[in-house]
Amino acid sequence: MLAAWRRITIQAMVHLHDAGYKYLFSHADLVRELLEVFAPPGVNELLDYGTLRPETGNFITPAMKKREDDVVWSIELKGQRIYLYLLLEFQSSIDKGMPVRMMQYVAALYDHLVRGKTVDPADGLPPVLPIVIYNGDTRWNHSPEVFELIQPHPAVLTEFQPRLKFWLLDEGRFSAEYLEGLQRVMAAIFRMEHTRDTEDAKRAIRYLGQAVAQSPFKQTIDRAVMQWMQYRLSRKMPGLPLLELDDMLKGTEMLETSIDQWRAKAVAEGMLLGEQKGLQRLLSQRFGAIPTTIVERIGTADLEQLEAWFDAAVNAPNIASVFTPTPN
Numbered sequence: 001m002l003a004a005w006r007r008i009t010i011q012a013m014v015h016l017h018d019a020g021y022k023y024l025f026s027h028a029d030l031v032r033e034l035l036e037v038f039a040p041p042g043v044n045e046l047l048d049y050g051t052l053r054p055e056t057g058n059f060i061t062p063a064m065k066k067r068e069d070d071v072v073w074s075i076e077l078k079g080q081r082i083y084l085y086l087l088l089e090f091q092s093s094i095d096k097g098m099p100v101r102m103m104q105y106v107a108a109l110y111d112h113l114v115r116g117k118t119v120d121p122a123d124g125l126p127p128v129l130p131i132v133i134y135n136g137d138t139r140w141n142h143s144p145e146v147f148e149l150i151q152p153h154p155a156v157l158t159e160f161q162p163r164l165k166f167w168l169l170d171e172g173r174f175s176a177e178y179l180e181g182l183q184r185v186m187a188a189i190f191r192m193e194h195t196r197d198t199e200d201a202k203r204a205i206r207y208l209g210q211a212v213a214q215s216p217f218k219q220t221i222d223r224a225v226m227q228w229m230q231y232r233l234s235r236k237m238p239g240l241p242l243l244e245l246d247d248m249l250k251g252t253e254m255l256e257t258s259i260d261q262w263r264a265k266a267v268a269e270g271m272l273l274g275e276q277k278g279l280q281r282l283l284s285q286r287f288g289a290i291p292t293t294i295v296e297r298i299g300t301a302d303l304e305q306l307e308a309w310f311d312a313a314v315n316a317p318n319i320a321s322v323f324t325p326t327p328n
Contacts (some may be wrong), residue, residue, distance in 0.1 A: 021088045022233050025071040027224050028052050029217035033186040040167050044277040051076040085109060093143045099146035102130050103164045123280040130166035135193050140170045185225060198263045202256045209252040222249060226250065237262055275306040287319040294323060
């Protein structure tokens with residue numbers, strides 16, 4: 001039962017993360033940012049960004065599963081309209097079968113286009129560029145090509161085997177220094193996803209704020225990016241007091257101050273909890289079971305009082321004397 005609950009909880013968190021990225025990639029200028037910096041070599045120079053338009057990502061796969069979280073755009077490349085399929089992969093482990101999944105999704109996209117009479121097979125199917133954006137902590141070390149998953153076979157069968165390859169963006173593979181050197185908004189978003197501690201998070205937030213301020217698309221993306229940052233921080237730092245969106249748009253200094261205060265509180269609470277547990281462990285070792293009234297007093301005491309009780313407990317003859325005020 002616990003394992004099932006944990007699986008459901010993780011799935012819900014992944015869905016929330018997917019939804020955050022889907023929101024970002026519902027903005028044309030952020031899709032452009034992604035392609036200008038991270039598209040496969042040679043692709044960006046051929047794209048006509050004035051023709052970029054959103055397409056529906058809601059359709060049924062051949063396995064009869066509804067796709068709603070993926071993002072699909074179309075754009076002209078050298079005068080030919082192609083489709084960009086962005087699959088957002090935020091699982092805790094790498095899916096070795098991802099090429100098979102992507103092959104299903106591209107097939108479902110084609111089926112959707114044909115059934116909706118958007119394209120006519122007689123005129124040929126439009127090219128698709130499948131892109132997998134992966135932000136797991138483990139580096140992706142499996143092939144992005146479905147053909148390479150097929151077992152060795154006689155050459156006579158090769159021409160009948162499926163071939164599809166996706167373009168992998170493994171966010172964690174890019175170093176912080178590399179991403180900061182790009183000075184682009186999507187690079188800053190990738191940078192923020194993999195911070196090590198609060199100081200690193202503050203540096204990433206500062207970079208993101210600077211990248212948005214310098215972006216030629218600032219007027220169209222600033223609110224979306226700041227809303228996404230609010231969303232991510234609420235999950236990276238539970239309990240962090242979040243600024244109003246209009247305050248965040250003015251700069252990141254106030255947010256960095258909030259993070260410092262949040263960290264100080266977290267450290268203090270961690271020290272307090274550690275002192276409470278240490279005192280209770282010492283008392284139980286010396287005097288046995290601890291009365292409920294004393295456990296309650298320990299739970300409401302401040303750090304200074306806990307330290308005084310701990311010192312007294314080391315040599316106290318009984319548990320009551322630990323909590324008896326010393327005469328002046």
